[in-house]
Amino acid sequence: MASSASSAAGTRRRAAVVVNPIKKTDYDIRALIDGICRDEGWDEPMWLETTKEDPGRGMAREALEAGVDLVIAAGGDGTVRCVAAELTGTDTPLGLLPLGTGNLLARNLDIAVDDPEGAVTAALTGTDRRIDVVHVTLDRELKGDVFLVMAGLGYDAALMGDTNDALKDRVGWLAYVDAGVRNLPGKPVKSTIRMDGGKEISGHPRSVMGGNCGKIVGGLEIFPGARIDDGLLDIMTMAPKGRFGWFAVVAGLLRRGKGKGTSVEYYQCKEAEIFTEVPQEFEVDGDHLGKASHVAFRVDPSALRVRMAHGKKDPAILSDPQV
Known part of the structure; x- marks a missing residue:
């Protein structure tokens, strides 16, 4: 409200x-x-x-x-x-x-x-709007963390952890491109995702990401249509295959996961657990937190009040674009 x-x-x-x-x-x-x-x-x-x-x-x-x-x-x-x-x-x-x-x-x-x-x-x-918060637990630790935008296990976290801070201060978000290119080589890891305590998805992705909302720098939607107040967590997997597999990942992002051979899959749930065969790099909202082989996500619906300017909001981000 x-x-x-x-x-x-x-x-x-x-x-x-x-x-x-x-x-x-x-x-x-x-x-x-x-x-x-x-x-x-x-x-x-x-x-x-x-x-x-x-x-x-x-x-x-x-x-x-x-x-x-x-x-x-x-x-x-x-x-x-x-x-x-x-x-x-x-x-x-x-x-x-x-x-x-x-x-x-x-x-x-x-x-x-x-x-x-x-x-x-x-x-x-301005006006107050309530948004979801996602609680995160790594390797079943007692004290967890939260994220507001997105978190990731695997490639995207390795990218965040390898970004040069001095370069970031000098050229801004282009520093992430530098780290992204350097971390493209690498092997996928056997992973299982369990959603809402039931459905399980197994595979060998390079990255598993959880999203609360979709946009990153440049307006690119990593999680298309992910609303920050819908009580749902969006899950995305990236699994490039072969020498030119990353082209299929890019195609999947541009096509929002639709079509064959994109190497990108999307799911929605309220809770999720990710299990990996070996520990993987992990990040939340761009902060590199280290490595984990088990990550648990849980959505806390409408848990945070955020103050923003009056005016119509993007319906792709907020369910009710009221003023």
Whole structure:
């Protein structure tokens, strides 16, 4: 359900800003947000910086304990994911000031990635929409993780883990292309996917991915039609065969998995488990988490409130494109 973020008469609100200090910008983030808060009648925001040891979860908990009305994640996909993990299941909304290379959640929700003033204004004055969160457990560990956009086991995770940070700072998302080309050689691994505790799919894919929404940089839909509020998890497998197998994968992505010989398959479920014969690289929302031979996904429907600008939304991403 949509709700206005405007303050009731006589009531002042306060936002917390969880900011990644290593993200460089050509403007003063603090001055920008302080000024917009002042102009919109909000109190001076609470400022919390992430650290290498804690990329955002502890700061988000501190903001919740302070009773703020909004938590703005100012950083890349990793900062957004960590803050969202703590806000999941609460009524405190998440606002976004995209500062990263991918900014995948912002792109999927049409939140400005190149207009910081617009993004902050939307966070303070926009509307709330509830979206799904996907919980992740690696090798049956007690403490899991979450993702908002997509996660992957195999090739895509190896790509993320092998991306040169210095190159990423210099050329942006093209650094992923460099890592992708270097990681094309490799052997498929025997895997089994169990969906909703029943149906099993076995094969030898190079990558198994789970998606909460579909778009990546450049507008390419990795998970076509995956809606972020439908209570469903989208699963995709990529299984290139032979010397020119990756061409079939590309064809499968362009044809959205339709047609013969594409080497790409899509499924939908609410829960999924992935078993691999040997441990594989794993990533969530672009963050490389190491290796695992068992991954469990579980959708938490409508678990997170996200603040975004008023206006019609992409029906391919949100089930109800209401204003």
